[in-house]
Amino acid sequence: MTVTRPGRRPGNSGSRDRILEAARELFADNGFGETTIRAIATRAEVDAALVHHFFGTKHALFVAAIALPVDPDDVLAPVRAGPVDEIGPRLAAALLGVWESPHRDAIVAVFRTVIGGGGDVGLMRTFLLDIVFDEIVPRVDHPAGTGALRVELVASQMAGLMVTRYLLRLEPLASLPADRLVAIVGPTLQRYLTGDVG
Amino acid sequence: MTVTRPGRRPGNSGSRDRILEAARELFADNGFGETTIRAIATRAEVDAALVHHFFGTKHALFVAAIALPVDPDDVLAPVRAGPVDEIGPRLAAALLGVWESPHRDAIVAVFRTVIGGGGDVGLMRTFLLDIVFDEIVPRVDHPAGTGALRVELVASQMAGLMVTRYLLRLEPLASLPADRLVAIVGPTLQRYLTGDVG
Numbered sequence: 001m002t003v004t005r006p007g008r009r010p011g012n013s014g015s016r017d018r019i020l021e022a023a024r025e026l027f028a029d030n031g032f033g034e035t036t037i038r039a040i041a042t043r044a045e046v047d048a049a050l051v052h053h054f055f056g057t058k059h060a061l062f063v064a065a066i067a068l069p070v071d072p073d074d075v076l077a078p079v080r081a082g083p084v085d086e087i088g089p090r091l092a093a094a095l096l097g098v099w100e101s102p103h104r105d106a107i108v109a110v111f112r113t114v115i116g117g118g119g120d121v122g123l124m125r126t127f128l129l130d131i132v133f134d135e136i137v138p139r140v141d142h143p144a145g146t147g148a149l150r151v152e153l154v155a156s157q158m159a160g161l162m163v164t165r166y167l168l169r170l171e172p173l174a175s176l177p178a179d180r181l182v183a184i185v186g187p188t189l190q191r192y193l194t195g196d197v198g
Numbered sequence: 199m200t201v202t203r204p205g206r207r208p209g210n211s212g213s214r215d216r217i218l219e220a221a222r223e224l225f226a227d228n229g230f231g232e233t234t235i236r237a238i239a240t241r242a243e244v245d246a247a248l249v250h251h252f253f254g255t256k257h258a259l260f261v262a263a264i265a266l267p268v269d270p271d272d273v274l275a276p277v278r279a280g281p282v283d284e285i286g287p288r289l290a291a292a293l294l295g296v297w298e299s300p301h302r303d304a305i306v307a308v309f310r311t312v313i314g315g316g317g318d319v320g321l322m323r324t325f326l327l328d329i330v331f332d333e334i335v336p337r338v339d340h341p342a343g344t345g346a347l348r349v350e351l352v353a354s355q356m357a358g359l360m361v362t363r364y365l366l367r368l369e370p371l372a373s374l375p376a377d378r379l380v381a382i383v384g385p386t387l388q389r390y391l392t393g394d395v396g
Binding site: 112113115116121124125128129148149152153155156157158159160161162163164165167168169170171172173176180183184185187188191192197198 | 310311313314319322323326327346347350351353354355356357358359360361362363365366367368369370371374378381382383385386389390395396
């Protein structure tokens with residue numbers, strides 16, 4: 001027997017959607033670290049165990065909530081595995097690797113939606129700050145306190161490539177082989193991460 | 199006596215709007231150089247003299263069509279006045295100067311609309327390629343054939359600052375004084391323009 005609430009669709013599909021919606025709202029408003037599975041479950045009016053059942057970890061729930069086709073943890077593995085003085089080129093290669101994959105359209109769509117105002121800027125900010133930057137900032141925080149700015153400068157260069165190469169499709173940039181682009185922007189990223197940023 | 203066409207609003211305001219609409223369509227489809235005042239007048243069903251009367255030059259019509267609050271010619275004047283080995287910092291300072299001015303909201307709005315899909319990517323491409331890049335590319339085309347890529351790399355860094363500083367408002371980047379930002383990204387732009395890009 002299924003118990004349904006008035007005004008709610010019954011069944012697992014409705015619960016799953018409510019969890020994703022609640023997760024998007026809370027991650028966007030409060031960031032990743034401050035958002036608990038319990039709070040998401042409460043807002044979605046489900047049991048916390050159901051959230052774990054559907055999504056596993058909070059990290060996996062975030063990836064599902066932002067509708068990313070790949071797990072940032074996997075993408076960033078080669079960056080994590082390398083020395084600090086190679087983060088720039090490794091990061092460029094890792095990101096361009098995903099952007100050149102069959103996932104490109106989905107990623108560009110998320111980006112367009114957020115920038116265009118149809119998506120949630122808070123969610124994108126949480127994604128960048130808490131998921132992508134979080135593990136890199138401490139590694140490049142020299143002198144102390146510069147890490148966040150360094151990583152945001154890197155984000156600015158890579159976001160701009162998303163705009164010019166994939167959205168505006170400016171030629172010849174749009175058709176430049178990815179390895180040539182890594183060779184060109186890698187040193188830029190490396191300077192932002194470990195060079196002098198005033 | 200005013201002669202009106204069926205289905206058209208009478209008077210100057212209707213003509214002006216039709217001219218702007220025709221201009222947007224033709225600039226987006228055919229680029230700036232290939233679009234004539236005559237063709238715009240024909241599409242708008244007005245006399246070419248009326249286009250000149252309302253907007254003066256084709257350049258001024260383009261600026262009106264894309265709803266830019268400032269004339270790129272004025273913004274780029276300091277870049278034009280300087281030597282090639284200073285284009286990077288001068289360009290960064292010129293663009294950030296406008297973006298930090300009261301025109302910021304209007305410029306960010308145009309950018310958001312185009313990127314989000316509500317505006318015309320073709321029009322933005324025409325604006326960049328034919329209006330902004332056109333005078334810079336020949337100056338940095340060494341070795342011959344590299345000029346367009348160089349300028350597009352510059353565009354990628356500056357577009358990314360638009361995204362991260364003004365749209366996502368990532369801190370501390372969003373609050374960094376403009377002159378410090380020019381000191382940081384200026385050398386990046388200069389390397390793209392006159393350094394080795396493979």
